[in-house]
Amino acid sequence: xxxxxxxxxxxxxxxxxxxxxxxxxxxxxxxxxxxxxxxxxxxxxxxxxxxxxxxxxxxxxxxxxxxxxxxxxxxxxxxxxxxxxxxxxxxxxxxxxxxxxxxxxxxxxxxxxxxxxxxxxxxxxxxxxxxxxxxxxxxxxxxxxxxxxxxxxxxxxxxxxxxxxxxxxxxxxxxxxxxxxxxxxxxxxxxxxxxxxxxxxxxxxxxxxxxxxxxxxxxxxxxxxxxxxxxxxxxxxxxxxxxxxxxxxxxxxxxxxxxxxxxxxxxxxxxxxxxxxxxxxxxxxxxxxxxxxxxxxxxxxxxxxxxxxxxxxxxxxxxxxxxxxxxxxxxxxxxxxxxxxxxxxxxxxxxxxxxxxxxxxxxxxxxxxxxxxxxxxxxxxxxxxxxxxxxxxxxxxxxxxxxxxxxxxxxxxxxxxxxxxxxxxxxxxxxxxxxxxxxxxxxxxxxxxxxxxxxxxxxxxxxxxxxx
Amino acid sequence: xxxxxxxxxxxxxxxxxxxxxxxxxxxxxxxxxxxxxxxxxxxxxxxxxxxxxxxxxxxxxxxxxxxxxxxxxxxxxxxxxxxxxxxxxxxxxxxxxxxxxxxxxxxxxxxxxxxxxxxxxxxxxxxxxxxxxxxxxxxxxxxxxxxxxxxxxxxxxxxxxxxxxxxxxxxxxxxxxxxxxxxxxxxxxxxxxxxxxxxxxxxxxxxxxxxxxxxxxxxxxxxxxxxxxxxxxxxxxxxxxxxxxxxxxxxxxxxxxxxxxxxxxxxxxxxxxxxxxxxxxxxxxxxxxxxxxxxxxxxxxxxxxxxxxxxxxxxxxxxxxxxxxxxxxxxxxxxxxxxxxxxxxxxxxxxxxxxxxxxxxxxxxxxxxxxxxxxxxxxxxxxxxxxxxxxxxxxxxxxxxxxxxxxxxxxxxxxxxxxxxxxxxxxxxxxxxxxxxxxxxxxxxxxxxxxxxxxxxxxxxxxxxxxx
Numbered sequence: 001x002x003x004x005x006x007x008x009x010x011x012x013x014x015x016x017x018x019x020x021x022x023x024x025x026x027x028x029x030x031x032x033x034x035x036x037x038x039x040x041x042x043x044x045x046x047x048x049x050x051x052x053x054x055x056x057x058x059x060x061x062x063x064x065x066x067x068x069x070x071x072x073x074x075x076x077x078x079x080x081x082x083x084x085x086x087x088x089x090x091x092x093x094x095x096x097x098x099x100x101x102x103x104x105x106x107x108x109x110x111x112x113x114x115x116x117x118x119x120x121x122x123x124x125x126x127x128x129x130x131x132x133x134x135x136x137x138x139x140x141x142x143x144x145x146x147x148x149x150x151x152x153x154x155x156x157x158x159x160x161x162x163x164x165x166x167x168x169x170x171x172x173x174x175x176x177x178x179x180x181x182x183x184x185x186x187x188x189x190x191x192x193x194x195x196x197x198x199x200x201x202x203x204x205x206x207x208x209x210x211x212x213x214x215x216x217x218x219x220x221x222x223x224x225x226x227x228x229x230x231x232x233x234x235x236x237x238x239x240x241x242x243x244x245x246x247x248x249x250x251x252x253x254x255x256x257x258x259x260x261x262x263x264x265x266x267x268x269x270x271x272x273x274x275x276x277x278x279x280x281x282x283x284x285x286x287x288x289x290x291x292x293x294x295x296x297x298x299x300x301x302x303x304x305x306x307x308x309x310x311x312x313x314x315x316x317x318x319x320x321x322x323x324x325x326x327x328x329x330x331x332x333x334x335x336x337x338x339x340x341x342x343x344x345x346x347x348x349x350x351x352x353x354x355x356x357x358x359x360x361x362x363x364x365x366x367x368x369x370x371x372x373x374x375x376x377x378x379x380x381x382x383x384x385x386x387x388x389x390x391x392x393x394x395x396x397x398x399x400x401x402x403x404x405x406x407x408x409x410x411x412x413x414x415x416x417x418x419x420x421x422x423x424x425x426x427x428x429x430x431x432x433x434x435x436x437x438x439x440x441x442x443x444x445x446x447x448x449x450x451x452x453x454x455x456x457x458x459x460x461x462x463x464x465x466x467x468x
Numbered sequence: 469x470x471x472x473x474x475x476x477x478x479x480x481x482x483x484x485x486x487x488x489x490x491x492x493x494x495x496x497x498x499x500x501x502x503x504x505x506x507x508x509x510x511x512x513x514x515x516x517x518x519x520x521x522x523x524x525x526x527x528x529x530x531x532x533x534x535x536x537x538x539x540x541x542x543x544x545x546x547x548x549x550x551x552x553x554x555x556x557x558x559x560x561x562x563x564x565x566x567x568x569x570x571x572x573x574x575x576x577x578x579x580x581x582x583x584x585x586x587x588x589x590x591x592x593x594x595x596x597x598x599x600x601x602x603x604x605x606x607x608x609x610x611x612x613x614x615x616x617x618x619x620x621x622x623x624x625x626x627x628x629x630x631x632x633x634x635x636x637x638x639x640x641x642x643x644x645x646x647x648x649x650x651x652x653x654x655x656x657x658x659x660x661x662x663x664x665x666x667x668x669x670x671x672x673x674x675x676x677x678x679x680x681x682x683x684x685x686x687x688x689x690x691x692x693x694x695x696x697x698x699x700x701x702x703x704x705x706x707x708x709x710x711x712x713x714x715x716x717x718x719x720x721x722x723x724x725x726x727x728x729x730x731x732x733x734x735x736x737x738x739x740x741x742x743x744x745x746x747x748x749x750x751x752x753x754x755x756x757x758x759x760x761x762x763x764x765x766x767x768x769x770x771x772x773x774x775x776x777x778x779x780x781x782x783x784x785x786x787x788x789x790x791x792x793x794x795x796x797x798x799x800x801x802x803x804x805x806x807x808x809x810x811x812x813x814x815x816x817x818x819x820x821x822x823x824x825x826x827x828x829x830x831x832x833x834x835x836x837x838x839x840x841x842x843x844x845x846x847x848x849x850x851x852x853x854x855x856x857x858x859x860x861x862x863x864x865x866x867x868x869x870x871x872x873x874x875x876x877x878x879x880x881x882x883x884x885x886x887x888x889x890x891x892x893x894x895x896x897x898x899x900x901x902x903x904x905x906x907x908x909x910x911x912x913x914x915x916x917x918x919x920x921x922x923x924x925x926x927x928x929x930x931x932x933x934x935x936x
Contacts, residue, residue, distance in 0.1 A: 101819065101821050102706070103702055103706060103820055103821035104819040104820045104821040104822075104852070105709070105820070106819070147655060148655050148659075150653050150655075154652065154653065155652075156714075158630075159652075159653060161659070162626075162630060171912065171916070175912045175915075176912070177910070177912045177913055177916065178910065178912075179913065181888065181890070182819040182888065183817045183818070183819065183852060183888075183889065183890050183893075184622065184623075184627075184817065184820075184851040184852050184853070185618050185622065185627060185817040185848075185851050185852065185853045185890065185893040185894050186817055186890035186892075186893065187615060187616050187618075187666055187890075187892050187893065187894055187895065187896045187897070188890055188891065188892050188896075188897055188901075188905055188908075188909070189666075189897060189905065189909065189913075189917050189935055189936075190663060190666070190667055190671075190916075190917045190920055190921075190935075191616075191629070191659075191662045191663055191665065191666055191667075192913065192916055192917070194659045194662035194663070195658060195659055195662070195663060195920075197659065198655055198657075198658070198659055199658055199659075203658075214713070215709055215710045215713045217713070234571055238570070238571060241573070241683055242683045242756070243756060243757075244756060245682070245683045245685070245714065245756035246713065246714030246715075246756075247714075247756070288710070288711060288712060288713035288714075288715070289711075289765075297757075349651045349652065349653040349654055350651070351569065351572040351574070351650040351651065352571055352572045352573070352652075353569050353571035353572040354572075380653075383652040383653050384572070384651060384652050384653065385652070385653045420649065420650065420651075421651065422649070422651050422653065422654035422655075422656055423656065424654075424655050424656050425651075425653040425654065425655065426653050426655055427655065428655045428656075429655070429656055429657060433656075437656055437657065440656075441656070441657065442645070442646065444639065444643045444644070444645045445645055445647065445657070445660065447643075448639070448645065448658075448660055448924060449657050449658045449660070451923040451924060452658055452663075452920060452923055452924070453658075454923065455919040455920055455922065455923035456916060456919060456920075467657055467658075468657075
């Protein structure tokens with residue numbers, strides 16, 4: 001049966017685009033190389049019509065489908081399971097920017113375009129597509145939308161969902177839904193768009209999208225603030241939001257331990273302050289007027305923060321290279337902690353007003369249970385999104401500590417839940433957090449999600465074993 | 469059976485909150501007084517638990533439910549049909565602001581709170597809830613969310629959907645879904661929130677919401693520009709967006725005929741220009757810094773617009789009362805056209821880049837078919853949302869012309885569809901546009917909407933006859 005099925009797939013996409021064996025291997029292993037699945041084949045359609053034709057074959061032959069973009073996901077959402085039943089449907093050949101409309105401020109793209117392609121196509125017309133992630137050279141817009149990607153610009157521009165106006169989707173039945181609307185307002189029925197966004201390929205295959213563009217800022221300036229505590233960082237956030245409103249485009253928390261790790265593993269990166277401080281905030285202003293105006297705004301924020309006792313010290317970058325150096329202190333944390341050893345990572349979100357209490361409570365609970373464990377806490381404080389990572393106590397082996405991961409996760413995620421937070425801020429559920437989420441979602445919510453899944457994918461062919 | 473059913477309802481909410489006869493009448497007639505339906509009773513629960521208990525009774529007795537907020541809708545979405553089978557479930561007794569969290573920048577409210585209550589509760593904490601509509605003193609946040617309301621601040625802050633973080637919903641089965649999350653990032657499964665938003669009460673009953681707050685602007689300044697054409701208005705929009713970015717909070721198109729109607733029916737309102745111009749743009753800047761800075765920004769926009777030939781003239785308000793007078797020219801159009809007579813209204817959205825072509829094409833087609841008909845065209849140009857209204861030719865009776873409404877709608881909405889637009893930008897479908905939308909939505913889209921409806925409301929009890 002499988003031979004017949006693959007032969008029919010080859011009639012749709014050509015033999016060269018039905019990959020098996022070694023050719024398929026890189027599509028079957030996840031980004032962090034923690035898991036390799038199996039598949040009948042990797043199919044690489046070249047158009048939406050080919051996606052639809054393949055999906056119809058999968059329905060006829062009851063073959064599960066794992067849609068895949070850049071395969072940069074962190075929760076095993078884009079790789080198949082070990083059964084070998086599924087096909088991987090890679091959108092990577094569909095990488096055409098269909099159009100840019102600078103008057104409507106929209107860009108229309110195939111799902112397989114990389115995020116970087118979209119950013120560059122917008123910039124070529126003098127506009128900004130603000131979604132920005134570490135993997136932007138490899139990840140695709142289809143994957144970004146299927147996981148409702150976050151990244152560094154959410155504070156000002158929102159998640160991938162808020163950046164999207166229209167979608168093209170191949171349904172589980174193999175029909176093409178043309179929802180490619182470039183409209184700011186459209187109240188004509190159920191919001192199918194936002195149902196497919198964030199569904200991680202379990203309801204259908206996103207094949208194209210219309211996204212919003214924005215003005216490129218005229219000036220962008222960065223500052224590093226030294227603060228007493230997470231609570232003081234929140235006071236600074238309130239000042240910055242009030243004073244800068246939408247010009248506030250970055251507000252990142254960095255603990256002193258994170259900064260020390262960066263300094264230890266990157267010889268050229270140094271704290272700009274003479275003294276140590278408990279916490280730091282990287283604050284970025286993007287100004288439609290000028291760089292000078294951005295500096296003036298930042299100086300006003302700093303002045304208010306000192307007056308109100310929210311900041312202990314501050315450094316404002318006075319050149320692009322100084323800005324880049326300050327950002328490096330934040331961006332190199334991931335590499336610095338990897339160089340230091342392995343740790344247990346959590347991608348969590350909290351109501352911003354609960355963050356200080358969450359950190360205090362959870363740090364204390366972890367110390368009671370795992371005395372001396374080291375907290376690597378940083379993240380997008382302005383979005384309430386923390387990377388709350390836990391490393392082994394000094395002297396203890398990483399491997400021994402990593403065996404405690406289920407117990408650590410339970411403490412952290414139960415605390416997140418008690419504080420009204422989310423155990424997956426921007427990575428999604430995939431296969432990795434699929435079971436864990438049942439601990440925190442109500443039966444009513446799970447029932448509704450299951451009902452929608454059955455309604456749109458009654459044969460359970462779309463990315464089975466993910467999300468639900 | 470009905471007597472038994474109502475007696476059981478009275479056990480839940482008390483006799484005083486089961487309204488029949490004259491007491492129920494005002495709940496059965498729509499805002500524009502075009503239609504009065506019938507109902508077994510109007511039920512007025514006082515809590516989410518009571519809503520759930522009533523819904524369970526409705527399931528048991530198979531009684532359709534029409535959820536109702538302020539009953540200010542324009543598409544017959546919140547009134548029952550003529551059968552008398554349904555109950556109206558009014559949320560008007562649930563009007564408590566549950567909490568305001570200025571650090572998380574969120575407000576939590578019962579669904580029956582008026583929009584004005586939310587605005588005032590935010591303002592009392594020095595924050596802004598930006599959703600703003602003509603009916604804000606009467607409409608409720610539950611209704612705003614069920615219809616994904618738009619209004620005058622969408623350009624900067626988005627529709628009701630973009631302003632909402634969390635929901636509490638009583639499902640069609642009478643279960644309470646607690647989705648009251650105050651999180652900027654949360655990727656843990658399907659986006660149920662946005663499915664209930666805009667569903668017009670056909671999937672469940674919104675009983676509470678967590679909405680986003682923003683900084684109050686420090687200064688707000690308005691200008692009126694005179695422009696040659698809708699296309700010139702779009703050039704001005706591009707300049708203003710680039711120069712002001714998020715500080716641009718209003719961009720409204722007013723045709724000269726609209727302005728003439730306002731001047732004719734309001735003796736105190738006058739064009740600030742010495743000469744007539746074909747079109748005008750009302751442009752508003754809201755500045756986090758100061759009013760003076762807003763004026764400087766506006767002067768820069770005007771200067772660029774004159775240099776590039778996009779504007780013929782401009783007046784910048786130099787006081788709050790001048791700003792208010794300019795806004796009156798826009799806000800009084802609805803009353804002025806009502807005073808002039810009846811007309812055929814359309815609430816449409818288009819890709820912004822298609823607006824000039826749409827107006828030219830559709831005006832011409834209407835003139836060919838209905839020579840001399842008068843176009844009352846204005847609206848939220850920055851959102852692509854036009855109020856594109858058609859009045860009888862001078863000398864012809866309104867009544868005779870209104871009989872042409874189906875033919876006029878067909879020309880306008882077919883043209884909207886050809887230009888990639890929406891036939892309901894912000895009002896929803898309700899009972900009024902339910903049949904018409906089938907002409908413009910694909911079978912694939914209608915099938916998915918029907919599948920979701922059956923999945924979440926298999927007994928078809930929720931607001932039947934609306935949307936689908």
